[in-house]
Amino acid sequence: MRWLLVKDFQILRRSPLLVAILVIYPIALALMIGFALSSPPGKPKVAFLTQVPRGHGTIHLGSQEVNISGYAKDLFESIQPIVVHTRAQAVADVRSGRALAALIVPTDIPEQIQSLVTTGVGSPTVQLILNTNDPVEREFADQAIQARLDDVEQAVSKQVLRVAVADLQRVLGGGSIQLLGQSFRLLGLRNSRALLRRAIAGLPPRSPLRAALGQVVGFADLAIGGLAFASPVLGSIGTPLTVDETELSGQTTPAATYAATISVIFSLMLVTMLLAAGMLALEREEHAFGRLVRGLVSPGALLAEKVLLAGGCATAAALVMAAGISTFVSLEWSRFPLWVVALALAGIAFGALGVAIGGLARETRAASLLAFMLSLPIAFIALVPTAAVSGTLKSVLDTVAFVFPFRAALDAANNAFSGTAPAIGWPLLHLLGLALVFGALARLVVRRLA
Amino acid sequence: MPAIATTRPATLAARSVTKRFGERTALRDVSFEIYGGELVAIIGPNGAGKTTLLSILAGIQAPSAGEVSTPGRKVGWVPQQPAIYSKLSVAENLRLFARLEKVPDPEAAVERMLDLIELRERSDDEVGRLSGGNQQRVNVAIGLLCEPAALLLDEPSSSLDTRQRERLWGFIGALGERGTTVAYSTHDVAEAERYADRVLVLADGELLFAGTPSELERIVGGGARDFEAAFVRFLDARGH
Numbered sequence: 136m137r138w139l140l141v142k143d144f145q146i147l148r149r150s151p152l153l154v155a156i157l158v159i160y161p162i163a164l165a166l167m168i169g170f171a172l173s174s175p176p177g178k179p180k181v182a183f184l185t186q187v188p189r190g191h192g193t194i195h196l197g198s199q200e201v202n203i204s205g206y207a208k209d210l211f212e213s214i215q216p217i218v219v220h221t222r223a224q225a226v227a228d229v230r231s232g233r234a235l236a237a238l239i240v241p242t243d244i245p246e247q248i249q250s251l252v253t254t255g256v257g258s259p260t261v262q263l264i265l266n267t268n269d270p271v272e273r274e275f276a277d278q279a280i281q282a283r284l285d286d287v288e289q290a291v292s293k294q295v296l297r298v299a300v301a302d303l304q305r306v307l308g309g310g311s312i313q314l315l316g317q318s319f320r321l322l323g324l325r326n327s328r329a330l331l332r333r334a335i336a337g338l339p340p341r342s343p344l345r346a347a348l349g350q351v352v353g354f355a356d357l358a359i360g361g362l363a364f365a366s367p368v369l370g371s372i373g374t375p376l377t378v379d380e381t382e383l384s385g386q387t388t389p390a391a392t393y394a395a396t397i398s399v400i401f402s403l404m405l406v407t408m409l410l411a412a413g414m415l416a417l418e419r420e421e422h423a424f425g426r427l428v429r430g431l432v433s434p435g436a437l438l439a440e441k442v443l444l445a446g447g448c449a450t451a452a453a454l455v456m457a458a459g460i461s462t463f464v465s466l467e468w469s470r471f472p473l474w475v476v477a478l479a480l481a482g483i484a485f486g487a488l489g490v491a492i493g494g495l496a497r498e499t500r501a502a503s504l505l506a507f508m509l510s511l512p513i514a515f516i517a518l519v520p521t522a523a524v525s526g527t528l529k530s531v532l533d534t535v536a537f538v539f540p541f542r543a544a545l546d547a548a549n550n551a552f553s554g555t556a557p558a559i560g561w562p563l564l565h566l567l568g569l570a571l572v573f574g575a576l577a578r579l580v581v582r583r584l585a
Numbered sequence: 586m587p588a589i590a591t592t593r594p595a596t597l598a599a600r601s602v603t604k605r606f607g608e609r610t611a612l613r614d615v616s617f618e619i620y621g622g623e624l625v626a627i628i629g630p631n632g633a634g635k636t637t638l639l640s641i642l643a644g645i646q647a648p649s650a651g652e653v654s655t656p657g658r659k660v661g662w663v664p665q666q667p668a669i670y671s672k673l674s675v676a677e678n679l680r681l682f683a684r685l686e687k688v689p690d691p692e693a694a695v696e697r698m699l700d701l702i703e704l705r706e707r708s709d710d711e712v713g714r715l716s717g718g719n720q721q722r723v724n725v726a727i728g729l730l731c732e733p734a735a736l737l738l739d740e741p742s743s744s745l746d747t748r749q750r751e752r753l754w755g756f757i758g759a760l761g762e763r764g765t766t767v768a769y770s771t772h773d774v775a776e777a778e779r780y781a782d783r784v785l786v787l788a789d790g791e792l793l794f795a796g797t798p799s800e801l802e803r804i805v806g807g808g809a810r811d812f813e814a815a816f817v818r819f820l821d822a823r824g825h
Contacts, residue, residue, distance in 0.1 A: 426668040426727070429645050431685040 152496060156505060163512060179276045181214040182228040182237035182264075184221070187244060194249040203245060213283040214238075229266045235276045237264040260377040270393040272520040277380075284378060307359060328355035392553050395457075395464045397518065400544045403453040403478060404485050404510050411445035411489025412502035415577075419584040420499055434581050438490050438574065445489055446482030453478045457552065466552045473551035473559060481544035484566040487573035488540065494580035517541035540569045595654065596621050596735050596766040597642055602651035604637050604790075611637045613790040614651070619735070619768055619783075624761045626777035627770040628816070629787035630825065635770035636665070636739050638787065642768065643737050661728035661736040665743060667720040668727070671713030675704055675723055678712055679730065686731045698726040702756070718749030725756070729765075736760060738769035742776060754780050778812040786816070788825035 147154055193200045217234050219225045225237035239262040251257030263280060265273055304310070309323025322330075335348050418424040418437070428434050457466060457474060466474075489506055496502035517536040536542040547562035549555060595618035604612040612634045619625050627635045640646045642653055643662040669678045679698050683691035699705040702722040704715075712720055721741060728736055738757070742750045758780060761767050771777055777784050778798040786794035786801070794801055802815045805822070809815035 421670055422664060422666045422668040423670060425640075425645055425664060426662065426682075427685070429643060429662055431682070 150501075152501060152505075156508060178213060178215045179235040179279050180217055180233065181276075181280065182219045182225040182234040183211075183214075183216040184219050184225045184237065185240040186222075186242040187240060188242070192245055194245050203248060213279050226264060229264050232266070235265070235272070236280060238262070238280060239264070258377055260379050262379045262381065264381045270390050274390065275520045281378065324355050324359050328352055328359065331355065389465070389553075391464045392466065393549065395460045395466070396545060396548050396552055397514075399453050399457050399460065399478075400481065400541065400548055401510075401514055402456055403449045403481055403544070404514065404541060405507070406452055407445045407449035407482050407485035408489040408492065408506040408510055409503050410448060411441050411486040412493035412496065412506040413499050414444060415441045415490050415493030415581075415584070416497055416499040416502040419497055424584045435578060438487075438577050438581060441490050441493070442483055442486035442570075442574070444486075446479065446486040449485070450475070450478045450482040453482070467554055470551055470554060474548075477544070477547035477551040477559065477563065480563055480566045480570070481540060481547060484540035484544065484570040484573065487570045487577060491573045491577040491580060494577050494583060497583055513539045513541050517545065538569070540566055543569065594621070595619060596623075596656055597660075597768060598654040599638070599642070600652050600654070602638070602641060602648045602653060604634070604641060604646065605649045611790050612641070612648070615787075615790075615792045616651075617785055617792060617795050619766055621734070621766055622761055622764045623766055624758070624780060624782045625766075625768045625785060626781035626783075627768065627785045627787060628772075628774055628777050630820065631772075632789070633787040634790040635787055639737050639739050639768065639770055656734040659731060659734040661731060661733035663725050663728040663736065663738040663741055665739040665741075667712075667724040669712050669720065669723055672711060674709050674711055675699070675715070676708040678723060679726060682727045683730050688730055694730055698730065701729070702726045716749070717744045718746065718752070721745060721749070721753060722756070725753070729760070733765065735766040735768065738767070740770050740772065742771065742773065750776070774813045774816045775811075786819065788820055788823070793823055793825075794819065 193202045217228060219228060219237075222239060225234075225239060228234040229237045241260065241262065244259050244261070247257040247259035249257070251259060261284065263277075265276060305321050305323065307324050309321050309326045311318050311320050331348055331352050335345055335352065338345050338348075415438070418427065424437075427437060432440075454474065457478075460466065461468065492506050492509065493502045496505045513535075516532050517539065519532055519536075543562045543565035546557055547559055547566060550557065550559040550562070597619040598617070600616050602612055602615045603610065615634075615638060627638060629635055637646065641648050642655060643660060644655070645662070670681070673681065676695055676699065679695040680691055683694045688694045699708050702725070704719060704722060707715065707719065712723060715723070721744065725736075725738065725741065728738070736757075741757070742753055745753060754776070757767055757769070761782075769781075781798070783795065783797050784801065785792060794804070798812050801819060802809060802812060805815040805818045809818055
């Protein structure tokens, strides 16, 4: 047992790449998970415009006033507000990418809320302008703003209810109210009923007023009973703010389509990288590499063949997968030629990365393991919404996502499948560039196979 | 080193070939010539530079200094371990390399090689299912597909049993009789004596001797019971 352990440690010591992977991989994953858990969620930058004139942000409820402008500060807890003064400026900020979204509070919102809570008619609406084509990022911004709007809405609603319930209590039990700077005393329904009952008791038995006053007491009984239930009923009523969303970037991908695209690209990446890395390393294991590159095939042609093989097989598999998925999720078949172009170029880029891995690892099993282990964090990092993190971590994640093909492949396939932004040209160029870079890297390391 | 007295043109030649791997010098100023139809064995202790010399002649590695002269692409190369695809059949392997070699009629070349290595009845078997000896015959056949003027073999018999060795050397000997120049490395000195016209003795990257086995025995002098003993005494006398 002891000597077997010694032997295995000796073997591991002589496999530096394998040991490096075994050590670095869990550390890298732990760091990523640690960052994700410990970093507070980033606050999306949101251009904020309130069109409500200063001093006009109050609504009147019975005897009291509620200042709804004061609730804006609650909204700022979950966003980084960029205060703007015109709608054009808000749109420009979103369009330029300075802000992820713009939130516009229109002039008439106090009147709309006033009307809604006093007459039940009104539609207080805020405008949300977005310009992201990444559905995950859009969801992040949307949720951050929507959640805080819900909080604002609940706070306003509670305040309105507090005022309304207090006024109802005065109607029932009596009390004093301030109106036009003067204090008035209200009798209240209960007190009125007691007074009426005493008045009826003091009337002669045959007085005709007894029946009339009895009706008034009956009404008071009903009103007291009914209004006693009014407070809890009012407490269950919300006053939902309507959010009117506008997308500047045009049509965006539905979440289901985006999820389907991710699964297709992830499968494409796994198949391509495993196949390219494994098949190149196999040339060495079969001892054929030296024979092949001895004038029969150039190393570049050998690499190109592996990239085409892996990319071609994976593209075919991804197309079949996409066709299958299209029976459940809406994908645009009219753009099928673009499906082929996007998936094929993604396959070539992943294939180039795969042969670079195969050249580095040299052994089929090590190459396959390395390709598999790399593919998980590559996808994970590319899927983190950049707005969800900030500072150095954001720069690191952006850089990593840029130098591997997953994000570019996702953007290209996303456009190909649904015609949504961004345009397909840049992701395709990006994939082509990455294919050339990884191909050149593979050309450098392939000498190790000889 | 004895001079080679011949007027034949050299098929393979090395002139002051040196090969360095970092600080280590694997070959040092090696020069020799091999002539048409000759069978030449390269012998020497482990680490002498035999495989390095053959791989430079085969064009797999470039010399650090000096030059080699070969008959263009017409040099067949048979690496020590069979460089063939174990999941392909014998015929499929031959066909693949015939096409890569741009042989004018690949199918005819496959047929010719199947006859030559006497594996016609196993032509559809996966190479991975063949014995080590048969795999080595396929390995050699691939080296011969381009009908080379010279064939280089790196320890071709190292993984074979006695019977397989006999068949392999019979096969290689027949190539020599047909005019193919053959140079091979081997650890088995007796094999070199038996099958080679001449031997090149390498030790620590230096060429110590080029000549026939009997010439080497003469240099060593009497007393050696056989060629192997003479070879060991030769190395001892030169400090190897």
